[in-house]
Amino acid sequence: MTRALTVLGLAAGLAACSELDHTNPYDPATPPDQQARAILAGEIGLEPGPVAPSLAGIRVSIPGTSLGADTDVAGRYAITGVPAGTFALQAVAPGYVTGTLTGIVVTLDDGGHALAVPAMTLALARGAVTGSGRCMSARIDGLTVVSSHRDRTAPVTPQPRGAGHTARKPPSTTTSVPVM
Helix, strand or coil: CHHHHHHHHHHHHHHHHCCCCCCCCCCCCCCHHHCCCEEEEEEEEECCCCCCCCCCCCEEECCCCCCEEECCCCCEEEEEEECCEEEEEEEECCCECCEEEEEEEECHHHCCCEEECCCEEECECCEEEEEEECCCCEEECCEEECCCCEEEEEEECCCCCCCEEEEECCCCCEEEEECC
């Protein structure tokens, strides 16, 4: 009888242990919303252009999440609340090619710590502007205004927001093209 009570007590004790309360933020069995979070910190640079670029306000984010941060005047950022996992970072600045870093690994052991992310430099966006225009001929007070229809393709090197660019077209024609 004593033996049966001991076995029964042991079984009850084991059953109670199987229902562990997983609240340790470094325990993989803890619900994800209670697990430790890390900080991803790094620096973004911009390829020099005709106008000195501002490093403030470059958006750095983890695609597919709401996590992200803007850079300060020195190009530094810190994304807080990053859970365990493998991520990509994306940096976006007007007039520059979007930059991406992949394979950034965060573990539960990184929780509460800032992880250094390799620096990234965004390249100026380059491309071509293609367009067409059409004007009609008109006769007003004896003056005839005639225009032609031409397709144009012009290489453009963007500058930061607010600046204009000169696009090359056939000789004797220059057009200022704002690129944002």
